[in-house]
Amino acid sequence: MPRIDEKLIPIYEDVLRRNAGETEFHQAVEEVLESLGAVIGKHPEYLDNALIERICEPERQIIFRVPWVDDNGQIQINRGFRVQFNSALGPYKGGLRFHPSVNVGIIKFLGFEQTFKNALTGMPIGGGKGGSDFNPRDRSDGEVMRFCQSFMTELYRHLGEYTDVPAGDIGVGAREVGYLFGQYKRLTNRYEAGVLTGKGLIYGGSRARTEATGYGTIYFIDQMLKTKGASLDGKRVVVSGSGNVAIYAVEKVNEFGGKVVACSDSSGFIVDDGGIDLGLLKEIKLVRRQRISDYVGLKGSGAYFSNKGSVWEIPCDVAVPSATQNELHANDASALIRNGVVAVGEGANMPCTPEAVRLFQSEGVLFGPAKAANAGGVATSALEMQQNASRDSWTFEETEARLAVIMRRIHDSCAETAEAYGAPGNYVLGANVTGFVRVAEAMQAMGVI
Ligand code: NDP
Numbered sequence: 279m280p281r282i283d284e285k286l287i288p289i290y291e292d293v294l295r296r297n298a299g300e301t302e303f304h305q306a307v308e309e310v311l312e313s314l315g316a317v318i319g320k321h322p323e324y325l326d327n328a329l330i331e332r333i334c335e336p337e338r339q340i341i342f343r344v345p346w347v348d349d350n351g352q353i354q355i356n357r358g359f360r361v362q363f364n365s366a367l368g369p370y371k372g373g374l375r376f377h378p379s380v381n382v383g384i385i386k387f388l389g390f391e392q393t394f395k396n397a398l399t400g401m402p403i404g405g406g407k408g409g410s411d412f413n414p415r416d417r418s419d420g421e422v423m424r425f426c427q428s429f430m431t432e433l434y435r436h437l438g439e440y441t442d443v444p445a446g447d448i449g450v451g452a453r454e455v456g457y458l459f460g461q462y463k464r465l466t467n468r469y470e471a472g473v474l475t476g477k478g479l480i481y482g483g484s485r486a487r488t489e490a491t492g493y494g495t496i497y498f499i500d501q502m503l504k505t506k507g508a509s510l511d512g513k514r515v516v517v518s519g520s521g522n523v524a525i526y527a528v529e530k531v532n533e534f535g536g537k538v539v540a541c542s543d544s545s546g547f548i549v550d551d552g553g554i555d556l557g558l559l560k561e562i563k564l565v566r567r568q569r570i571s572d573y574v575g576l577k578g579s580g581a582y583f584s585n586k587g588s589v590w591e592i593p594c595d596v597a598v599p600s601a602t603q604n605e606l607h608a609n610d611a612s613a614l615i616r617n618g619v620v621a622v623g624e625g626a627n628m629p630c631t632p633e634a635v636r637l638f639q640s641e642g643v644l645f646g647p648a649k650a651a652n653a654g655g656v657a658t659s660a661l662e663m664q665q666n667a668s669r670d671s672w673t674f675e676e677t678e679a680r681l682a683v684i685m686r687r688i689h690d691s692c693a694e695t696a697e698a699y700g701a702p703g704n705y706v707l708g709a710n711v712t713g714f715v716r717v718a719e720a721m722q723a724m725g726v727i
């Protein structure tokens with residue numbers, strides 16, 4: 279607690295009291311408040327106007343029952359969530375997560391982070407997040423479809439291209455977005471393409487959206503390395519996870535001349551010193567929907583699987599945690615530092631614990647926080663909304679070129695803010711302050727909202 283400016287401690291205590299037990303949300307708020315001490319020195323009006331308190335309180339929280347019938351004719355019940363956090367800069371925007379661990383505290387932390395991330399993109403999007411404790415793993419396509427239809431049957435009334443625009447996150451990819459969009463279209467009798475992003479290319483999706491989060495994270499790491507006159511060329515990289523973000527992070531590392539030697543899923547990790555075979559990884563995860571351990575047998579030789587220890591014990595120059603929150607702890611950070619890591623970019627949301635982040639920063643490791651480093655996904659979602667609004671469709675090259683420019687601007691604005699606040703190289707401070715000030719200024723202009 280002492281790391282938060284004493285003027286902000288009552289605000290933090292209020293968040294703890296009003297959101298009891300929501301530990302991930304507390305963690306996300308604490309991390310932002312730690313950066314805001316310097317801001318209230320420059321902007322005392324934010325305290326007088328209760329801006330920080332208002333930003334910590336979601337505008338609207340929706341929790342609903344999702345009943346559906348499984349392949350055996352049994353009725354299943356899940357819980358659905360949508361936290362519409364902040365609409366000062368645009369319609370609520372953020373993904374849906376389907377994972378058994380989902381609860382209101384996790385959705386709230388994600389929605390809070392999303393608000394600042396979306397502000398950092400410079401695009402007209404507010405912040406929101408949603409999802410369900412539904413587990414799509416080992417469910418048939420028919421079960422996933424019936425779940426998505428039931429989920430949307432409640433959620434659709436809260437959405438709209440000018441209101442709230444969901445997309446994917448853990449457990450929600452092209453298949454789920456397709457079922458969700460189909461049901462929205464039936465219920466509303468409107469072909470409102472801009473109501474969801476991450477759609478298939480044939481019905482209004484954007485080229486490069488699938489790749490955007492992983493690509494963007496690697497662009498961000500490249501920018502950080504450039505500030506030290508370095509590059510990804512020849513670097514050994516470890517990427518955790520093996521889902522959407524991880525796979526396209528691997529692809530972009532390869533394009534930059536680096537080599538990814540390990541990745542993981544929730545059952546363990548694989549190491550392939552010759553470099554992960556991306557074609558095989560895609561086949562296993564995107565086509566067959568199998569476990570990462572299957573990589574070893576299919577590869578034939580050169581790789582091994584482990585379900586003991588941590589993927590962060592594998593020596594590397596660059597680490598890209600891309601699975602889930604709090605997956606990289608202080609002991610993992612120490613192992614990475616011991617092995618000479620020079621840069622860490624968060625592909626996932628809040629994957630590094632606060633203790634791990636502090637270790638990286640105190641040891642001079644370049645550290646790109648999620649709000650900035652993984653903002654390429656949602657930024658490209660905003661490009662998808664732009665294409666939908668103008669009934670246009672851009673080439674892959676044009677869309678990716680825009681993504682690259684957006685990532686460079688995010689990097690530069692975080693770096694400039696950090697410098698202006700006397701903390702050069704502190705991208706955590708730079709991202710939190712830049713995102714916060716943009717949202718706060720818009721809210722100020724709109725009165726007491
Ligand atoms: P996917 O569902 O495609 O992949 C998730 C990967 O992380 C899988 O390999 C999964 O393993 C692993 N994982 C998930 N939960 C856990 C857990 N509790 N413990 C260990 N491993 C876990 O999701 P995404 O790649 O889309 O998302 C990954 C991260 O990136 C999340 O933090 C998400 O919020 C963030 N993100 C995603 C964006 C996007 O555009 N998709 C944009 C910005 C951030 P398994 O299959 O075994 O569960």
Ligand code: 2IT
Pocket residue numbers: 371372373374392395443444445446447475627652653655656657659
């Ligand atoms: O965490 C994230 O930024 C996402 N899951 C992507 C959100 C989006 O609306 O594209």
